Amino acid sequence: MSETRWLDADEQRTWRTYLWASQLLHESLDRQLQREAAMPHAYYMILAMLSEAPGRSMTMTELAQLVRSSASRLSHAVAKLEAQGWVHRCKRPGDGRTTVATLTDEGFAALAAAAPGHVEEVRRVLFDRLTPEQVEQLHDIFGVVLANLNTTDGC
Amino acid sequence: MSETRWLDADEQRTWRTYLWASQLLHESLDRQLQREAAMPHAYYMILAMLSEAPGRSMTMTELAQLVRSSASRLSHAVAKLEAQGWVHRCKRPGDGRTTVATLTDEGFAALAAAAPGHVEEVRRVLFDRLTPEQVEQLHDIFGVVLANLNTTDGC
DNA sequence: CCGATTTAGTTGAGCGCTCAAATGTACGGC
DNA sequence: GCCGTACATTTGAGCGCTCAACTAAATCGG
Numbered sequence: 502m503s504e505t506r507w508l509d510a511d512e513q514r515t516w517r518t519y520l521w522a523s524q525l526l527h528e529s530l531d532r533q534l535q536r537e538a539a540m541p542h543a544y545y546m547i548l549a550m551l552s553e554a555p556g557r558s559m560t561m562t563e564l565a566q567l568v569r570s571s572a573s574r575l576s577h578a579v580a581k582l583e584a585q586g587w588v589h590r591c592k593r594p595g596d597g598r599t600t601v602a603t604l605t606d607e608g609f610a611a612l613a614a615a616a617p618g619h620v621e622e623v624r625r626v627l628f629d630r631l632t633p634e635q636v637e638q639l640h641d642i643f644g645v646v647l648a649n650l651n652t653t654d655g656c
Numbered sequence: 657m658s659e660t661r662w663l664d665a666d667e668q669r670t671w672r673t674y675l676w677a678s679q680l681l682h683e684s685l686d687r688q689l690q691r692e693a694a695m696p697h698a699y700y701m702i703l704a705m706l707s708e709a710p711g712r713s714m715t716m717t718e719l720a721q722l723v724r725s726s727a728s729r730l731s732h733a734v735a736k737l738e739a740q741g742w743v744h745r746c747k748r749p750g751d752g753r754t755t756v757a758t759l760t761d762e763g764f765a766a767l768a769a770a771a772p773g774h775v776e777e778v779r780r781v782l783f784d785r786l787t788p789e790q791v792e793q794l795h796d797i798f799g800v801v802l803a804n805l806n807t808t809d810g811c
Numbered sequence: 812c813c814g815a816t817t818t819a820g821t822t823g824a825g826c827g828c829t830c831a832a833a834t835g836t837a838c839g840g841c
Numbered sequence: 842g843c844c845g846t847a848c849a850t851t852t853g854a855g856c857g858c859t860c861a862a863c864t865a866a867a868t869c870g871g
Contacts, residue, residue, distance in 0.1 A: 505771070505772040505775055505776065506775070506776075506779065507775060508775060508778065508779075508783070511791065511792075511795075512783055512791065514795065515791050515792075515794055515795040515798075516778060516782070516783075518795055518798045518799050518802055519794060519795075519798045520701075521724045521802055522798035522799075522801040522802040522805065523678050523682075523798065523801075524724055525724055525801075525802065525805040525806075526801060526805065527678075528829095529805060531829095532829090535829085535830095541856090541857070543857080543858090544857095546675075560819090561819070561820060562818090562819065562820085569676045569679055569680055571858085571859075571860090572819075572820060572821085573820090573821080573822085573858080573859070573860075573861095574857080574858060574859080575820090576820060576821055576822080577821090577822090577857070577858075578857080578858095580821085580822095581856090581857085596819090596866080596867080597819095597865075597866050597867080598818065598819045598820075598865075598866050598867065599818090599819060599820085599866095600819075600820065600821095616660070617660040620660055620661070620662055620663060621660065621661075623663065623671060624661065624663075626801065626804065626805060627671070627801060628663070628667055628671075630800045630801065630804050631797060631800060635793070635796070635797050635800075636666065636667065636670050637666075637670075638790070638793040638794075638797065639670055639674060639793075639797055640666075640669065640670040640673055640674075641790070642786060642790050642793065642794055643670075643673045643674045643677035643678065644673050644677075645785045645786060645790075646677040646678075646680075646681060646781065646782060646785065647673055647676055647677040647680065649781065649785050650677065650680040650681065650684060650781060651680075683859095686859095687859090690859085690860095696826090696827070698827080698828090699827095715849090716849070716850065716851095717848090717849065717850085725828095726828085726829075726830090727849075727850060727851085728828080728829070728830080728831095728850090728851080728852085729827080729828060729829080730850095731850060731851055731852085732827070732828075732851090732852090733827080733828095735851085735852095736826090736827085751836080751837080751849090752835075752836050752837080752849095753835075753836045753837065753848065753849045753850075754836095754848095754849060754850085755849075755850065755851095
Protein backbone atom coordinates (compact mmCIF):
# COMPACT_ATOMS: atom_id res chain seq x y z
CA MET A 502 0.00 0.00 0.00
CA SER A 503 1.88 3.07 -1.20
CA GLU A 504 1.24 6.72 -0.48
CA THR A 505 -1.26 8.32 -2.78
CA ARG A 506 0.33 10.64 -5.32
CA TRP A 507 -2.19 13.48 -5.12
CA LEU A 508 -2.68 15.85 -7.99
CA ASP A 509 -0.63 19.02 -7.70
CA ALA A 510 -2.27 22.42 -8.17
CA ASP A 511 -1.61 22.46 -11.91
CA GLU A 512 -2.95 18.98 -12.46
CA GLN A 513 -5.96 19.67 -10.29
CA ARG A 514 -6.76 22.81 -12.28
CA THR A 515 -6.29 21.03 -15.59
CA TRP A 516 -8.35 18.07 -14.51
CA ARG A 517 -11.34 20.13 -13.41
CA THR A 518 -11.19 22.36 -16.45
CA TYR A 519 -11.23 19.27 -18.63
CA LEU A 520 -13.99 17.64 -16.65
CA TRP A 521 -16.39 20.57 -16.71
CA ALA A 522 -15.63 21.46 -20.30
CA SER A 523 -16.04 17.95 -21.64
CA GLN A 524 -19.24 17.54 -19.67
CA LEU A 525 -20.72 20.78 -21.01
CA LEU A 526 -19.49 19.90 -24.47
CA HIS A 527 -21.21 16.55 -24.44
CA GLU A 528 -24.41 18.03 -23.05
CA SER A 529 -24.46 20.70 -25.74
CA LEU A 530 -24.08 18.10 -28.43
CA ASP A 531 -26.71 15.86 -26.96
CA ARG A 532 -29.20 18.66 -26.47
CA GLN A 533 -28.74 19.96 -30.00
CA LEU A 534 -29.31 16.53 -31.52
CA GLN A 535 -32.22 15.79 -29.22
CA ARG A 536 -33.84 19.11 -30.07
CA GLU A 537 -33.29 19.12 -33.83
CA ALA A 538 -33.18 15.44 -34.69
CA ALA A 539 -34.88 13.69 -31.77
CA MET A 540 -31.99 11.35 -31.15
CA PRO A 541 -29.23 11.15 -28.58
CA HIS A 542 -25.64 11.53 -29.67
CA ALA A 543 -24.87 7.84 -29.17
CA TYR A 544 -27.59 6.92 -31.66
CA TYR A 545 -26.30 9.43 -34.17
CA MET A 546 -22.91 7.77 -33.98
CA ILE A 547 -24.38 4.35 -34.59
CA LEU A 548 -26.15 5.61 -37.70
CA ALA A 549 -23.01 7.44 -38.84
CA MET A 550 -20.79 4.37 -38.47
CA LEU A 551 -23.29 2.20 -40.28
CA SER A 552 -23.59 4.73 -43.10
CA GLU A 553 -19.86 4.49 -43.77
CA ALA A 554 -19.72 0.69 -43.83
CA PRO A 555 -19.86 -1.23 -47.09
CA GLY A 556 -23.49 -2.05 -47.80
CA ARG A 557 -24.37 0.16 -44.82
CA SER A 558 -24.15 -3.08 -42.88
CA MET A 559 -22.15 -4.41 -40.00
CA THR A 560 -22.07 -7.16 -37.43
CA MET A 561 -23.26 -6.14 -33.99
CA THR A 562 -19.84 -6.92 -32.56
CA GLU A 563 -18.02 -4.89 -35.20
CA LEU A 564 -20.38 -2.01 -34.65
CA ALA A 565 -19.93 -2.21 -30.89
CA GLN A 566 -16.15 -1.96 -31.26
CA LEU A 567 -16.45 0.97 -33.67
CA VAL A 568 -18.63 3.05 -31.36
CA ARG A 569 -16.77 1.88 -28.26
CA SER A 570 -19.94 0.52 -26.78
CA SER A 571 -20.74 -2.54 -24.72
CA ALA A 572 -22.67 -5.29 -26.47
CA SER A 573 -25.57 -4.60 -24.14
CA ARG A 574 -25.72 -0.88 -24.82
CA LEU A 575 -25.58 -1.45 -28.54
CA SER A 576 -28.25 -4.12 -28.41
CA HIS A 577 -30.64 -1.83 -26.52
CA ALA A 578 -29.85 1.07 -28.83
CA VAL A 579 -30.27 -0.89 -32.05
CA ALA A 580 -33.53 -2.31 -30.73
CA LYS A 581 -34.85 1.25 -30.41
CA LEU A 582 -33.43 2.27 -33.78
CA GLU A 583 -35.05 -0.75 -35.37
CA ALA A 584 -38.38 0.12 -33.76
CA GLN A 585 -38.06 3.57 -35.40
CA GLY A 586 -37.37 1.92 -38.73
CA TRP A 587 -33.87 3.38 -39.03
CA VAL A 588 -31.96 0.13 -38.76
CA HIS A 589 -32.79 -3.42 -39.73
CA ARG A 590 -31.38 -6.56 -38.13
CA CYS A 591 -31.13 -10.05 -39.47
CA LYS A 592 -29.14 -13.19 -38.74
CA ARG A 593 -26.24 -13.84 -41.03
CA PRO A 594 -27.03 -16.92 -43.17
CA GLY A 595 -24.57 -19.71 -42.42
CA ASP A 596 -23.84 -18.43 -38.91
CA GLY A 597 -26.72 -18.52 -36.49
CA ARG A 598 -24.86 -16.48 -33.92
CA THR A 599 -23.91 -13.28 -35.65
CA THR A 600 -26.47 -10.59 -36.39
CA VAL A 601 -26.00 -8.03 -39.14
CA ALA A 602 -27.38 -4.54 -38.65
CA THR A 603 -28.21 -2.52 -41.75
CA LEU A 604 -29.01 1.17 -42.06
CA THR A 605 -32.35 1.59 -43.83
CA ASP A 606 -33.11 4.37 -46.30
CA GLU A 607 -35.17 6.10 -43.62
CA GLY A 608 -32.21 5.83 -41.25
CA PHE A 609 -29.89 7.31 -43.84
CA ALA A 610 -32.35 10.13 -44.44
CA ALA A 611 -32.60 10.83 -40.72
CA LEU A 612 -28.81 10.91 -40.46
CA ALA A 613 -28.52 13.20 -43.48
CA ALA A 614 -31.11 15.53 -41.99
CA ALA A 615 -29.34 15.63 -38.64
CA ALA A 616 -25.79 15.97 -39.92
CA PRO A 617 -25.54 19.66 -40.88
CA GLY A 618 -26.86 20.93 -37.56
CA HIS A 619 -24.67 18.50 -35.69
CA VAL A 620 -21.51 19.49 -37.54
CA GLU A 621 -22.28 23.14 -36.95
CA GLU A 622 -22.62 22.45 -33.26
CA VAL A 623 -19.32 20.57 -33.20
CA ARG A 624 -17.69 23.60 -34.80
CA ARG A 625 -19.39 25.99 -32.42
CA VAL A 626 -18.40 24.16 -29.25
CA LEU A 627 -14.93 23.09 -30.31
CA PHE A 628 -13.18 23.75 -33.60
CA ASP A 629 -14.16 27.38 -34.15
CA ARG A 630 -12.34 28.40 -30.98
CA LEU A 631 -9.16 26.42 -31.42
CA THR A 632 -6.05 27.17 -33.45
CA PRO A 633 -4.84 24.53 -35.92
CA GLU A 634 -1.97 23.82 -33.50
CA GLN A 635 -4.41 23.19 -30.70
CA VAL A 636 -6.43 20.85 -32.89
CA GLU A 637 -3.27 18.86 -33.52
CA GLN A 638 -2.40 18.87 -29.83
CA LEU A 639 -5.91 17.70 -29.01
CA HIS A 640 -5.53 14.83 -31.43
CA ASP A 641 -2.18 13.79 -30.01
CA ILE A 642 -3.30 13.98 -26.39
CA PHE A 643 -6.42 11.92 -26.85
CA GLY A 644 -4.65 9.57 -29.17
CA VAL A 645 -2.44 8.69 -26.23
CA VAL A 646 -5.42 8.35 -23.90
CA LEU A 647 -7.28 6.19 -26.37
CA ALA A 648 -4.34 3.88 -27.01
CA ASN A 649 -3.86 3.58 -23.28
CA LEU A 650 -7.46 2.74 -22.49
CA ASN A 651 -7.89 0.40 -25.42
CA THR A 652 -5.05 -1.76 -24.20
CA THR A 653 -5.30 -1.55 -20.42
CA ASP A 654 -9.04 -2.08 -20.24
CA GLY A 655 -8.81 -5.08 -22.46
CA CYS A 656 -7.30 -7.23 -19.73
CA MET B 657 -29.42 28.88 -45.16
CA SER B 658 -25.69 28.58 -45.79
CA GLU B 659 -23.67 25.62 -46.98
CA THR B 660 -22.55 23.30 -44.21
CA ARG B 661 -18.85 23.58 -43.48
CA TRP B 662 -18.10 19.88 -43.09
CA LEU B 663 -15.19 18.68 -41.03
CA ASP B 664 -12.06 18.06 -43.08
CA ALA B 665 -10.15 14.79 -42.70
CA ASP B 666 -7.95 16.15 -39.93
CA GLU B 667 -10.83 17.57 -37.95
CA GLN B 668 -12.84 14.40 -38.41
CA ARG B 669 -9.98 12.29 -37.13
CA THR B 670 -9.39 14.59 -34.17
CA TRP B 671 -13.05 14.75 -33.33
CA ARG B 672 -13.53 10.99 -33.27
CA THR B 673 -10.34 10.39 -31.34
CA TYR B 674 -11.49 12.89 -28.75
CA LEU B 675 -15.00 11.45 -28.63
CA TRP B 676 -13.99 7.85 -28.10
CA ALA B 677 -11.19 8.68 -25.70
CA SER B 678 -13.27 10.99 -23.53
CA GLN B 679 -16.06 8.45 -23.48
CA LEU B 680 -13.76 5.63 -22.42
CA LEU B 681 -12.09 7.92 -19.93
CA HIS B 682 -15.36 8.82 -18.30
CA GLU B 683 -16.51 5.23 -18.21
CA SER B 684 -13.27 4.11 -16.60
CA LEU B 685 -13.62 6.73 -13.91
CA ASP B 686 -17.23 5.91 -13.28
CA ARG B 687 -16.64 2.18 -13.13
CA GLN B 688 -13.73 2.53 -10.75
CA LEU B 689 -15.74 4.70 -8.36
CA GLN B 690 -18.80 2.51 -8.64
CA ARG B 691 -16.75 -0.57 -7.94
CA GLU B 692 -14.61 0.71 -5.10
CA ALA B 693 -16.80 3.37 -3.53
CA ALA B 694 -20.33 2.56 -4.69
CA MET B 695 -20.96 6.03 -6.08
CA PRO B 696 -21.06 7.52 -9.55
CA HIS B 697 -18.52 10.13 -10.53
CA ALA B 698 -21.07 12.95 -10.42
CA TYR B 699 -21.80 12.19 -6.76
CA TYR B 700 -18.12 12.10 -5.94
CA MET B 701 -17.78 15.59 -7.38
CA ILE B 702 -20.66 16.89 -5.30
CA LEU B 703 -19.05 15.55 -2.14
CA ALA B 704 -15.66 16.92 -3.20
CA MET B 705 -16.99 20.41 -3.87
CA LEU B 706 -18.87 20.46 -0.58
CA SER B 707 -15.78 19.30 1.30
CA GLU B 708 -13.84 22.31 0.05
CA ALA B 709 -16.49 24.86 0.95
CA PRO B 710 -16.34 26.81 4.21
CA GLY B 711 -18.31 24.90 6.80
CA ARG B 712 -18.61 22.10 4.23
CA SER B 713 -21.82 23.87 3.28
CA MET B 714 -23.25 25.47 0.21
CA THR B 715 -26.47 26.69 -1.31
CA MET B 716 -28.02 24.31 -3.83
CA THR B 717 -27.67 26.95 -6.53
CA GLU B 718 -24.01 27.62 -5.73
CA LEU B 719 -23.33 23.90 -5.71
CA ALA B 720 -25.13 23.45 -9.02
CA GLN B 721 -22.95 26.10 -10.64
CA LEU B 722 -19.78 24.57 -9.21
CA VAL B 723 -20.46 21.10 -10.54
CA ARG B 724 -21.96 22.45 -13.78
CA SER B 725 -25.19 20.66 -13.09
CA SER B 726 -28.81 21.57 -13.66
CA ALA B 727 -30.85 22.37 -10.57
CA SER B 728 -32.90 19.27 -11.23
CA ARG B 729 -29.97 16.92 -11.51
CA LEU B 730 -28.44 18.29 -8.35
CA SER B 731 -31.71 18.03 -6.46
CA HIS B 732 -32.14 14.37 -7.41
CA ALA B 733 -28.51 13.64 -6.58
CA VAL B 734 -28.53 15.38 -3.21
CA ALA B 735 -31.76 13.61 -2.34
CA LYS B 736 -29.97 10.29 -2.81
CA LEU B 737 -26.90 11.48 -0.97
CA GLU B 738 -29.07 12.65 1.89
CA ALA B 739 -30.83 9.27 2.01
CA GLN B 740 -27.38 7.68 2.37
CA GLY B 741 -26.58 10.07 5.20
CA TRP B 742 -23.70 11.72 3.35
CA VAL B 743 -25.27 15.14 2.95
CA HIS B 744 -27.77 17.06 5.03
CA ARG B 745 -30.15 19.72 3.76
CA CYS B 746 -31.92 22.50 5.62
CA LYS B 747 -33.59 25.77 4.73
CA ARG B 748 -31.54 28.87 5.37
CA PRO B 749 -33.07 30.79 8.27
CA GLY B 750 -34.36 34.14 7.09
CA ASP B 751 -34.80 32.99 3.50
CA GLY B 752 -37.42 30.35 2.92
CA ARG B 753 -36.30 29.78 -0.64
CA THR B 754 -32.68 28.84 -0.45
CA THR B 755 -31.59 25.44 0.82
CA VAL B 756 -28.16 24.82 2.27
CA ALA B 757 -26.52 21.44 1.71
CA THR B 758 -23.92 20.30 4.22
CA LEU B 759 -21.47 17.43 3.99
CA THR B 760 -21.89 15.15 7.00
CA ASP B 761 -19.00 13.43 8.78
CA GLU B 762 -20.07 10.16 7.16
CA GLY B 763 -20.05 11.89 3.79
CA PHE B 764 -16.57 13.24 4.42
CA ALA B 765 -15.41 9.79 5.47
CA ALA B 766 -16.87 8.25 2.32
CA LEU B 767 -15.12 10.87 0.21
CA ALA B 768 -11.82 10.35 2.01
CA ALA B 769 -12.12 6.61 1.49
CA ALA B 770 -12.86 6.99 -2.19
CA ALA B 771 -10.28 9.67 -2.98
CA PRO B 772 -7.02 7.69 -3.21
CA GLY B 773 -8.39 5.11 -5.61
CA HIS B 774 -10.03 7.79 -7.68
CA VAL B 775 -6.87 9.89 -7.95
CA GLU B 776 -4.89 6.84 -8.95
CA GLU B 777 -7.39 6.14 -11.68
CA VAL B 778 -7.19 9.72 -12.92
CA ARG B 779 -3.43 9.33 -13.13
CA ARG B 780 -3.70 5.99 -14.84
CA VAL B 781 -6.11 7.11 -17.53
CA LEU B 782 -4.71 10.58 -18.12
CA PHE B 783 -1.76 12.22 -16.42
CA ASP B 784 0.66 9.31 -16.34
CA ARG B 785 0.70 9.18 -20.12
CA LEU B 786 1.03 12.89 -20.87
CA THR B 787 4.07 15.13 -20.91
CA PRO B 788 3.94 18.33 -18.82
CA GLU B 789 3.60 20.27 -22.07
CA GLN B 790 0.59 18.22 -23.05
CA VAL B 791 -0.99 18.82 -19.65
CA GLU B 792 -0.59 22.53 -20.21
CA GLN B 793 -2.01 22.26 -23.72
CA LEU B 794 -4.93 20.27 -22.38
CA HIS B 795 -5.63 23.00 -19.84
CA ASP B 796 -5.49 25.74 -22.44
CA ILE B 797 -7.68 23.93 -24.93
CA PHE B 798 -10.45 23.12 -22.51
CA GLY B 799 -10.14 26.50 -20.88
CA VAL B 800 -11.18 27.93 -24.22
CA VAL B 801 -14.00 25.43 -24.60
CA LEU B 802 -15.24 26.06 -21.09
CA ALA B 803 -15.19 29.85 -21.45
CA ASN B 804 -17.02 29.49 -24.73
CA LEU B 805 -19.75 27.24 -23.40
CA ASN B 806 -20.21 29.13 -20.16
CA THR B 807 -21.00 32.29 -22.07
CA THR B 808 -22.86 31.05 -25.14
CA ASP B 809 -25.11 28.65 -23.30
CA GLY B 810 -26.04 31.26 -20.78
CA CYS B 811 -28.19 33.16 -23.26
C1' DC C 812 -19.69 -37.72 -32.19
C1' DC C 813 -20.63 -35.72 -27.50
C1' DG C 814 -20.03 -32.80 -23.66
C1' DA C 815 -17.63 -28.48 -22.16
C1' DT C 816 -16.18 -24.10 -23.34
C1' DT C 817 -16.28 -19.98 -25.96
C1' DT C 818 -18.59 -16.66 -28.76
C1' DA C 819 -22.69 -13.55 -30.22
C1' DG C 820 -26.29 -11.36 -28.87
C1' DT C 821 -30.44 -10.31 -25.96
C1' DT C 822 -33.04 -9.30 -21.81
C1' DG C 823 -34.67 -7.13 -17.37
C1' DA C 824 -33.94 -4.67 -13.20
C1' DG C 825 -32.22 -0.64 -11.30
C1' DC C 826 -30.36 3.90 -11.51
C1' DG C 827 -29.02 8.63 -12.97
C1' DC C 828 -30.30 12.21 -16.08
C1' DT C 829 -33.45 15.27 -18.86
C1' DC C 830 -37.38 17.88 -19.53
C1' DA C 831 -41.43 20.04 -18.16
C1' DA C 832 -44.42 21.09 -14.60
C1' DA C 833 -45.32 22.21 -9.91
C1' DT C 834 -44.40 24.32 -5.28
C1' DG C 835 -43.35 27.76 -2.35
C1' DT C 836 -40.96 32.11 -1.21
C1' DA C 837 -39.27 36.90 -1.93
C1' DC C 838 -39.62 41.27 -4.24
C1' DG C 839 -41.18 45.47 -6.89
C1' DG C 840 -44.80 48.58 -8.32
C1' DC C 841 -48.97 50.87 -7.30
C1' DG D 842 -51.19 45.73 1.75
C1' DC D 843 -51.77 43.26 -2.63
C1' DC D 844 -50.74 41.30 -7.13
C1' DG D 845 -47.67 39.82 -10.59
C1' DT D 846 -43.18 38.37 -11.48
C1' DA D 847 -38.85 36.37 -10.64
C1' DC D 848 -36.27 33.09 -7.99
C1' DA D 849 -34.93 28.57 -5.53
C1' DT D 850 -35.91 24.16 -5.38
C1' DT D 851 -38.44 19.90 -5.92
C1' DT D 852 -41.11 16.38 -8.32
C1' DG D 853 -42.44 12.76 -11.73
C1' DA D 854 -42.40 10.65 -16.14
C1' DG D 855 -39.61 8.82 -19.57
C1' DC D 856 -35.32 7.26 -21.43
C1' DG D 857 -30.53 5.53 -22.00
C1' DC D 858 -27.02 3.03 -19.69
C1' DT D 859 -24.91 -0.56 -16.56
C1' DC D 860 -24.58 -4.93 -14.69
C1' DA D 861 -25.63 -9.57 -14.36
C1' DA D 862 -28.15 -13.30 -16.01
C1' DC D 863 -29.73 -15.70 -19.87
C1' DT D 864 -30.28 -17.99 -24.68
C1' DA D 865 -28.42 -20.12 -28.33
C1' DA D 866 -25.03 -21.38 -31.73
C1' DA D 867 -20.22 -22.61 -32.97
C1' DT D 868 -15.94 -24.92 -31.64
C1' DC D 869 -12.70 -27.85 -29.40
C1' DG D 870 -10.92 -32.04 -26.82
C1' DG D 871 -11.37 -36.64 -26.06
